[in-house]
Amino acid sequence: xxxxxxxxxxxxxxxxxxxxxxxxxxxxxxxxxxxxxxxxxxxxxxxxxxxxxxxxxxxxxxxxxxxxxxxxxxxxxxxxxxxxxxxxxxxxxxxxxxxxxxxxxxxxxxxxxxxxxxxxxxxxxxxxxxxxxxxxxxxxxxxxxxxxxxxxxxxxxxxxxxxxxxxxxxxxxxxxxxxxxxxxxxxxxxxxxxxxxxxxxxxxxxxxxxxxxxxxxxxxxxxxxxxxxxxxxxxxxxxxxxxxxxxxxxxxxxxxxxxxxxxxxxxxxxxxxxxxxxxxxxxxxxxxxxxxxxxxxxxxxxxxxxxxxxxxxxxxxxxxxxxxxxxxxxxxxxxxxxxxxxxxxxxx
Numbered sequence: 286x287x288x289x290x291x292x293x294x295x296x297x298x299x300x301x302x303x304x305x306x307x308x309x310x311x312x313x314x315x316x317x318x319x320x321x322x323x324x325x326x327x328x329x330x331x332x333x334x335x336x337x338x339x340x341x342x343x344x345x346x347x348x349x350x351x352x353x354x355x356x357x358x359x360x361x362x363x364x365x366x367x368x369x370x371x372x373x374x375x376x377x378x379x380x381x382x383x384x385x386x387x388x389x390x391x392x393x394x395x396x397x398x399x400x401x402x403x404x405x406x407x408x409x410x411x412x413x414x415x416x417x418x419x420x421x422x423x424x425x426x427x428x429x430x431x432x433x434x435x436x437x438x439x440x441x442x443x444x445x446x447x448x449x450x451x452x453x454x455x456x457x458x459x460x461x462x463x464x465x466x467x468x469x470x471x472x473x474x475x476x477x478x479x480x481x482x483x484x485x486x487x488x489x490x491x492x493x494x495x496x497x498x499x500x501x502x503x504x505x506x507x508x509x510x511x512x513x514x515x516x517x518x519x520x521x522x523x524x525x526x527x528x529x530x531x532x533x534x535x536x537x538x539x540x541x542x543x544x545x546x547x548x549x550x551x552x553x554x555x556x557x558x559x560x561x562x563x564x565x566x567x568x569x570x571x572x573x574x575x576x577x578x579x580x581x582x583x584x585x586x587x588x589x590x591x592x593x594x595x596x597x598x599x600x601x602x603x604x605x606x607x608x609x610x611x612x613x614x615x616x617x618x619x620x621x622x623x624x625x626x627x628x629x630x631x632x633x
Contacts (some may be wrong), residue, residue: 293574295560300467307547309463312587318347318563321345321348321390321391321563322346322348323343323346323348323349323390323392323393324352324389324391324393325337325349325351325352325383325393326352326385326393326396326420326538327394327395327437328353328393328395329353329355329356329359330352330353330397330544331399331541331542332395332547332548332551333351333360333395333396334550335548336547336548336551337351337360337361337364338364338367338548339548339551340393340555341365341366341373341565343363343555345556345559345560346369346370346371347370347372348371348388349373349374349384350374350376350384351364351374351375351385352377353376353377353396354379355378357375357377358375358377360375361373361375362567366433376469379600380523381588383426385474385496386423386427386632389626390431390559390562391431391432391559391562392424392428392432394417394433394437395436395437395548396416396420397409397413397417397439398413399541399542401534401542402534402538402539409439410442410625410629413437413438413439413443413627414442414446414633415627416424417443417447417562418446418450418629418630421433421447421448421450425451425453425454425456426454429451429456430458430461431453431461432463432558432562433462433463433602434465434551434555435447435462435464435465435573436465436547436551438495438496438497439470439497440464440466440495440496441495441496441497441500441619441622442465442623442629443466444458444463444574444583444626445583446626446627446630448630449626449627449630450630453630454558460593461593461594462574462575463536463554463558463574463594463595464496464572464573464574465481465554465572465573466496466501466571467550467551467570468529468549468550468551468570469492469496469501469549469571470476470490470554471506471530471549471550472525472526473490473492473503473505474488474489474490475527476522476526477503477512480481480512480514480518483512487509488508488509488510490503490505490510491503491507491509491571491587492526492585493571493585493587494585494619495622496573496612497618498528498591498621499527499611499614499615499618500615500618501526502608502615503523503526504601504608505519505523506532506603506605506607506608507602507603516607519605519607523607529543530542530543533546541557554570554572554620557590560590561596567589568589568591569587569588569589570588571585571586571587572585572586572588572595574595574598576590577598578598578610580616581619581623582623583619586600586601587599588616
C-alpha cells in the first residue's frame with residue numbers, strides 16, 4: 286500500500302514530465318541515493334503532521350527532522366514507525382532548533398496559525414510574520430545553504446520577510462528561497478478536470494501571480510489537454526481557484542483550514558526540489574520567487590529546479606485577454622503585500 290501511495294504522489298507532480306519520476310525511482314538503488322536531510326518547522330501542526338507523514342514516505346529523504354514549539358516528540362515517534370528509508374528525529378523548543386536545522390538540504394516551513402472563518406490571509410500577518418522572521422534567522426545561522434520552501438501564510442509577505450532576514454545575515458541566495466503555491470496548481474488542475482471531464486492525472490495548469498485571493502491567476506488558456514470551455518466557465522473556475530482556501534475554511538465551520546490538501550501540495554513541491562537537487566532534468570513547478578518576469582520583485586510563475594535550487598525563472602507565455610486583465614488587477618495588491626513584508630523585516 287505504501288508503494289502505491291508513493292508512486293501516486295510522485296506521478297502527480299505539477300509539471301514534471303511523467304518519465305522524470307519513473308527515471309528517478311528506477312535510476313537510483315537504495316544504496317546510491319544521496320543523503321538528504323529535510324527539516325519541517327511546524328511539524329506538530331495541522332499542516333505539519335500530514336506533511337511529516339508524506340515526507341516520511343519519500344524515498345529521497347534519508348533524515349527527517351521534525352521541529353515545533355511543542356508536541357513534536359509524539360509526532361516523531363508516530364511517524365518513525367513507518368517502514369520507509371528516512372530516520373526521523375523530533376525536536377522541540379528554541380534550544381533544539383539548531384540541532385533540527387544543522388545539515389539540512391531542504392527546510393519546509395508550515396509554522397504559524399491557520400485561517401479561521403471570516404479571516405483573510407492578511408489577518409494572519411502579525412502573528413505569522415514574527416514566527417517566520419525568527420525561524421529564518423535560525424536558518425541563516427545554522428543551514429544557510431538549504432533550500433527554504435515557505436508555506437506559512439501570507440506567502441506574498443512571508444517570502445519577502447525571509448529574503449530580508451537572510452540578506453541581513455549576509456546569506457541570501459535568491460535561488461534557494463521559494464514560496465509554495467503548489468496548492469493553487471493542484472486546485473486549478475482538479476477544478477479544470479472536473480469541468481472539462483478529463484482525467485485529472487494528465488492535466489497541467491500553470492498558476493502565476495501570488496498566493497492569496499485575486500493575486501492567484503490560473504492560466505486556463507494554457508491548460509492541457511485543451512478543452513472547449515466557455516468564457517463563463519473560465520471565469521467561474523478562476524474564481525473558485527482563488528477562493529479555494531475560503532471554501533475549505535467555511536466547510537470545516539471553524540474547525541480548521543485546508544491542512545490536508547496543503548500538506549499534499551507541500552510534499553509535491555518538496556519532492557520536486559529534492560529531484561532537482563539530485564540532478565533529475567526538466568523539473569518545472571510554479572513557485573513564488575524573486576523575479577524579473579514583471580516589475581514586481583517577487584512573483585509566482587513556472588521555475589526550473591536544479592542542483593542549486595531555482596535554475597531558471599520562466600516567463601508567463603501567451604495570455605488571454607481575461608488573464609491579461611487579471612494580471613494587471615492583481616499587481617497593486619501583490620505589490621502592497623510584498624512591501625508590507627519588507628517593511629516588517631526591516632523595522633522589527
